[in-house]
Amino acid sequence: MKKRLYLELENCIGCRSCLAACTQCGGHEERNRNYVYDVNPLVNRQTMPLMCLHCVNPACARSCPAQAIQIHETGAVLSALVEKCIGCQNCTIACPYGIPKFDTEQNLMYKCDLCIDRTKDGSPPMCASVCPSNTLQWLTDEEIEAKQKQFNLDNGKWVTSMPYLEGETNVRVNLPGILQGVTKLF
């Protein structure tokens, strides 16, 4: 029963629960690894969460000279292995979404690993389990299919941005009509 993280961005209310949850997730060492952005800063109050999209072909892992970023069998792109990471920050530059964060004190990269110790056993990542507005959801592919029927997509493909920057991702994103130019049916 493979489940995916599904982002329904227009639900976001900007409560930052996902950041707090990420901070408290086991193995995250009190550091949150995701982001909450203002979509149109100073124009309106719409916010959107952004965490690692777990690319099928991750630019960060490709760019890593030490192969410190590994792809888990579930498809999650893991945070840098502490024993391998050399702190070169290639991944922070390579990632088109600006996901990897860099700890200058430890000289290590850290990023969202989809709470791998939870998701490998089927429980949702911490951010999705606390999101009060269903912006972050943990769904099977069938459930995502059902959600997809509510939207008109220009090419029927689910990609993180259109035209897409990077390629297929393991995290499914519902792009708000503002960005996409299509209207939500209901």
Added chain:
Amino acid sequence: MTDKNNKIPFDEDNYTHNINRNNERKLDRRGFMKTLVGAAGVFAVSSLPWGAVAAKELVGLGVKKYPKQKIVDVKAISVGDAVDFHFPGEHDSAILIRLSENKYVAYQNACTHLRCPVFWQKEEGDLLCTCHHGKFDVETGAPTAGPPRRPLPEIYVKVENDTVYAVGVKRYEA
């Protein structure tokens, strides 16, 4: 748009570039280096006994003590003469030479070339091995001519009560 390279992952099951968790190697480059350093450490530690042996030798803890042994009375050997004796064991033949009134030298007289006996040549003033004409310096026991390359082992002598005693064997370094 459609010619993007998103047909991934490529086949990357190799040593030099692998980003799949499940293809993690038992022995990666870092593990190899650790093994290398670990082996070097093991070798370093395992050489310590030899260091201890060497230190023991250099400090002088390994010096064997032999009971002092009478060689000859002073009256029985005149200056420039030599006398054969056996020290420390009964099969270790040695030679004592009286160089001056108070100077005695003694060497184990098996030639360091092929163990022939070494004789004292009073006229030439050197030690001669007659087998292949090897010569040794009488002051130091160092080889001066012929095939031998190593010095004769020196024996410490001491004069007490008009008697010459062999008291020990000098640590042999060659």
